[in-house]
Amino acid sequence: MLTIGEFSKISRVSTKTLRYYDQIGLLKPGFVSxxxxxxxYEVSQLRDMLLITRLKRYRFSLPEISAVLATRDNSRLGELLQAKKEEFLLHINDQQHILLQMEQDIAKIERCENIMQADYLVKTVEMHPMTIFSHRKNMGLEDLDAAFAAMFAEMERKKINPSGPYLIIYHDEVFDHDNSDMEIAVQIAGGAGEHIRDLSPGFCCFATHIGPYDNLGECYAALSEWIEREGYVIAGPPFDLYVKDFSHGVSLSEYVTEVYFPIKK
Structure with missing residues (x-):
């Protein structure tokens, strides 16, 4: 057996950490006098300590690691590692977008441009009424994927086919990232029934945003400035029309979103 000092030296983990792991039941000594x-500690416990260290590097929480050690189920561990891998890939993708945005901002500064100045061509249009299938409820942005999945599953059960792009209508006057009155919808050819209604925005101004959604606020700002400058007021809830997204097999930089504001003089 190894003393705590010997075990600490070989595993390169401090004795303070080992005592804490003992306290929480993550890695208890083989014998306590x-x-x-x-x-x-048993020599065989060195492998457990190495696994703990590796899983911590993979951003596993201590309770997650404890569950892995308790079950010793390699199939389950493989599933957990795959899930963590996907989390890392999403994080890396997000960081890459941030780096790209930083590079663009640096280039603007070198050209003596305002990094928050975005060039959007604002147009006006008389929107014809459209029939939509929609779900409206209070939710956060992180809930949208699940909400759309549930809506599309219901449409499949009812054999309702989309006839145009999907959209999100924002009904609250003040937007809350975590809890807002949002209506997710998709244009359909027609019909009647639960969750089916007509959307008649009327006269609108709109602008087209190209790229990821995290920069969509710039488009909203440009539209708001245009509305004030041209002497209009907002006459209804704004909405996003998702013209091109992941379902079209394009990259984030090629996403196309149209943002609409119903307006009046």
């Missing part, structure tokens, strides 16, 4: 209270 009743007389001295000294902790002793």
């Amino acid at each position: 009743k007389d001295s209270g000294y902790r002793y």
